[in-house]
Structures are given as C-alpha cells and as structure tokens.
Amino acid sequence: MKPNSTIHATVRALACSLILIVATIDAGRPARAADRPPNVVLILADDLGYSDVGVYGAKGFTTPHLDRLAREGIRFTDFHVAQAVCSASRAALLTGCYPNRIGIEGAMEPWFKIGLHERELTLPKMMKQKGYATGMVGKWHLGRPVEFLPLRRGFDEYFGLPYSNDQWPLHPEKPGTFPPLPLIDGETVVNPNLSHRDMEKLTAQYTERAVRFIERNKDRPFFLYVAHTMPHVPLAVSERFRGTTKRGLYGDAVEEIDGSTGEILDALKEHGLERDTLVMFLSDNGPWIVYGNHGGSAAPLREGKTTTWEGGTRVPFIARWPGHIPAGAVCGEMAMSIDLLPTIAHLIGATLPNHTIDGLDIWPLIAGESGAKNPHEAYFFYGIPFGVWSGAELESVRTRDWKLILPHGYRTLGGRKPGMDGWPGEYMKRPVVEPELYDMRHDISETHNVAAEHPDVVRRMLDLAERCRADLGDTTLNRKGSGTREPGRLPD
Ligand code: MG
DSSP, X not given: OOHHHHHHHHHHHHHHHHHHHHHHHHHTSOOOTTTSOOEEEEEEESSOOTTOSGGGTOOSSOOHHHHHHHHTSEXXXXXXXXXXXXXXXXXXXXXXXXXXXXXXXXXXXXXXXXXXXXXXXXXXXXXXXXXXXXXXXXXXXXXOSGGGSGGGTTOSEEEEOSSOTTSSTTOTTSTTSSOOOOEEETTEEEESSOOHHHHHHHHHHHHHHHXXXXXXXXXXXXXXXXXXXXXXXXXXXXXXXXXXXXXHHHHHHHHHHHHHHHHHHHHHHHTTOGGGEEEEEEESSOOOGGGGGGSOOOTTSSOOTTSSSHHHHEEEEEEEOTTTSOTTEXXXXXXXXXXXXXXXXXXXXXXXXXXXXXXXXXHHHHTTOTXXXXXXXXXXXXXXXXXXXXXXXXXXEEOSSEEEEOSXXXXXXXXXXXXXXXXXXXXXXXXXXXXXXXXXXXXXTOOXXXXXXXXXXXXXXXXXXXXXXXXXXXXXXXXOOTTOOXXXXXXX
C-alpha cells in the first residue's frame, strides 16, 4: 500500500469514528426539532418601555442576557401589543384576538366577576392539542374568580398573582381601595396577604418555578409562560439586585428580570434544549411615564402606557430558536402580539378555532426570510375612553408606512413634572379633534401631522377604521360590532 492510501484509509476510519461518536451523542439527547415540535418559552415583562432593553437603547442599567438573546436571534423594531394596558394586552397575546372582540377591556379590578371565556382558544389550550406540558408563572389578570384562573384556561400548573401588584392595600396611592393581594399556587392561595418583603421575592420565586418546570418537562414538548410582575409599580427588588444600577429601583427591577432570563436560558442549555426551544421576550405595554423615576422609557417614541401613541403600544420583541432564526437579525416590519398564536399554530401543526381570530401567521418575519412582508392590511388600536374608563373606542389605525390618529381624548403629562419614588404625577386630558396622520417611515416620534398633505391616505385609512368599527364596535360612538363575543361571566 502506498503511503497516500494509508493516509486516506486512516482519514476515512477517523471520519467514520467521528460519525459514530456524533450519532451516539445524538441518540442520548432528547429528540431534536426535526422529530418534535419546538418547546416555547414566552417571557412577558410588565410596563417595560420600548427602550428599556440594552439593545433597544437602555440608559443607566444593562441587560446582558436579553442582549445575548437578541444577538442569538432576531429583534423587531416595530412590534406592538394590541392595547396599551394589562388585561386587554394579555387577552390578545393569549388568544390571537383583539381584546374587545372577546369582551376584555382595560385592566380588570379584583372584584370583577368576568374573565376570559372558556370558548376562546388560548395558547396553552392550543398546545395541549399536540401533547405539550403547559406551565405559567406570574401575573394572570384575565379574571380573578377561580373559574377564570390559568388552570381553567389551559395551563397544567400555575404560580403567581391573579392581577396587578398595584391592586394592593399597601400601594401608597389608593389606601383602603383593594382587598389583600394573594399569591396562588395552582388554585390554592398560599399567601393570602402579600407584604413588602413578599413582593421583593416574587421575581426570584417565579424564576425558580420556571427553571423547575423546564427540568421536570425536559423530555417532552412544553410551553412555559413567564409573566413577570415587574417592573410595574410599586417596584420591589430582591436584595441581590437592589442598588445595583444608576437608574434606581426601576433599573434594578429590570436587571433582575434580565438575570431571571439568564437563569432560564442556562436551564435550557444545561438540559440540551437550546436548539429545541423557541424563546420569545416582550412587554405587555409601554412605560407608565406618570411615575417618573419609577416608570420606564419609550424614547424616542411619543407618550406611554394607556395611549395609542407609539410609546404605548410599541414594545421590544426578541425571538431566538437556533438553527431556525438567524442570529443577530433585526426586523423592521410591523407585527403584533395577536400574531403569535397563529404563528405557533403553524410551527407545531395545531388547529385554529372555527370562530374569528385576528392574528395571522408571521413566521416568515420571525424566521428572518428576506423580503418577507407583514400579511395584514392594517392594525387597529383601541383604548379606554377618557373619563369613562370602561368600554373600547377605536383610537388609531396603523399600516406599515402610516398612522392615523382618530379623534379622542388621551392622558398626557402635557409638559408637567412626572411623579417620583413611587408616587405618580398628574395627568391631563388632551383632545385629538380632527384625524391626524403621521408618516411612520420618517417620523416614529409622531411630531408632524401630515393629514393636510395626504388627504387620499386619510380617506383610505378612515375607510379601514369604518370597516373595523362595523366588526368590533366603538363604545364612544355607540357602535356595536357584529363580530364581538361576550367574556366569561359569573352570575351576580
Ligand atoms: Mg402592563
């Protein structure tokens, strides 16, 4: 045998051994994405602003784990929630519907006897079609009575607060308004009356539960929904993170959420699940700027939470699934939280309901396909009528390039000083009298009303608004939509 042939034979033998070693390693791992649908981890922050993540421009604190998630996946720069307030936003995220289609408005109070109707297909219910284990930790806010809690809406397990942490007797702003705030495990109240110390432990407790859920379910497909209580006021942070940032308690609270995300990512890595898991991160609405140093930032966007200006509805959105989403990609196309349910349905081969849902599959956008376009003609933003504080009025219409603000009144600081250290400033009402048009290609801060220069665009968007009102209604205009459904209701 010539020396060359010996070398070739040795190389061939080595290559075969390597293939054998790789095959052996693979055989010992959990099934890969090709064999099973992906796990899904959905992390939701509460009242975190558009620019409150490092890669989105955070100032005074850092988010290395969220930044890494973005580096290893895709981040969107024009991603929105359906309504800029807690319950309504969560209803849309979990059902793929505009919240007023399914009768969910604004932020529910603890004494409300309504909740998400059992007919609605939620993300966890949909994933159970495919044998997923489903777990939730954190804030629910889609109905307090036990009949509406997460275990009745598709989750196998649940640990968290049934609604917002400011609906709390110890919140300084409204003493005597709220009943004791409970912590719930499954359907059992494990702490009937949260103290300040208890509030400080929440993020760490949620994280520990999330990591344990991943460990327990590592050998089967799972859906994990981590709905943080923070950084919603009143802010609370564990000792480990207190005083660590230049941004005060708000920065500390966001860094704790970032640390939590790091622990969840570590758990996925430790169990060899990184390549089998789609991880998504977003916020439920924009920052509550009336709280000043205890609220976040949406700079350079206009206004914040509860408004349909961009600062209210545009939020950070990051998605990572190695091998399926390109690393370090940035998507400038518009998208909305209602699109996640149909997108995941597409990924796992689940069946969508027979009733109308509003979201559409945006997997080509999340997968970073070149030239992919958003499939919606427009998105519609409802808000709670100012002063009435119930119902839903259509306040704006967005296409990729344009935004039409419809006549309505909105909450603004209007140049007044915001609050400080947990106390809010004072809002004033500012009316929009005539439809205003903004060019979203060149003016994301919504500073120049160009309605007069583009009457054709205004007309077209008013037509879209009319079509939307016929379907979803408008309480300020006394319009009942033909396509709305009732929420779940308990008898009085
Ligand atoms: Mg919120």
